[in-house]
Amino acid sequence: xxxxxxxxxxxxxxxxxxxxxxxxxxxxxxxxxxxxxxxxxxxxxxxxxxxxxxxxxxxxxxxxxxxxxxxxxxxxxxxxxxxxxxxxxxxxxxxxxxxxxxxxxxxxxxxxxxxxxxxxxxxxxxxxxxxxxxxxxxxxxxxxxxxxxxxxxxxxxxxxxxxxxxxx
Numbered sequence: 001x002x003x004x005x006x007x008x009x010x011x012x013x014x015x016x017x018x019x020x021x022x023x024x025x026x027x028x029x030x031x032x033x034x035x036x037x038x039x040x041x042x043x044x045x046x047x048x049x050x051x052x053x054x055x056x057x058x059x060x061x062x063x064x065x066x067x068x069x070x071x072x073x074x075x076x077x078x079x080x081x082x083x084x085x086x087x088x089x090x091x092x093x094x095x096x097x098x099x100x101x102x103x104x105x106x107x108x109x110x111x112x113x114x115x116x117x118x119x120x121x122x123x124x125x126x127x128x129x130x131x132x133x134x135x136x137x138x139x140x141x142x143x144x145x146x147x148x149x150x151x152x153x154x155x156x157x158x159x160x161x162x163x164x165x166x167x168x
Contacts (some may be wrong), residue, residue, distance in 0.1 A: 021081045037062040047136050048129040057124050072106050079103045 041059050044050060050058070063106075083099045086092060122130070 034066075037066065046134045048125065050129075054124050059122075059123055061117055061120050065113060068113060069110060072110055076103055076106045079106070 015163070019115065037059055038064055041055050043051070045055060079099050079102055083096060083103070086096050125133070
């Protein structure tokens with residue numbers, strides 16, 4: 001459904017940032033990137049005017065997701081560290097593969113959790129709210145495309161200017 005796309009940025013920030021950070025050496029955790037539960041609920045409220053029950057239910061779902069992700073993120077970071085420490089001439093292939101497989105399993109679990117959460121949140125909305133979100137998403141998509149086009153045009157303009165200077 002189109003509505004699920006709205007939650008991808010917010011929820012995926014929780015779910016998908018975890019494996020990406022875990023794969024980066026020295027990843028700093030979820031600290032800075034993901035918006036807070038209150039911020040996410042507030043953003044949705046501004047878009048579709050949630051009632052108090054909806055706010056509470058969505059907040060509960062998002063909080064549970066953050067708790068689940070936190071534990072999985074910690075395990076993923078530990079696995080990544082273990083894998084990094086295994087880089088040596090006398091490596092243990094079986095151990096590397098086992099750790100990598102578990103890291104992949106964690107990533108899959110977080111992906112599934114994210115999709116399930118998106119579906120649960122979507123179920124909280126009325127049809128009218130879903131329609132409002134679909135419309136808002138279409139507008140956001142159009143704005144993003146316009147911004148990308150403008151950036152590409154600016155880059156092309158700068159590139160042409162540099163080429164002319166080089167010829168002189």
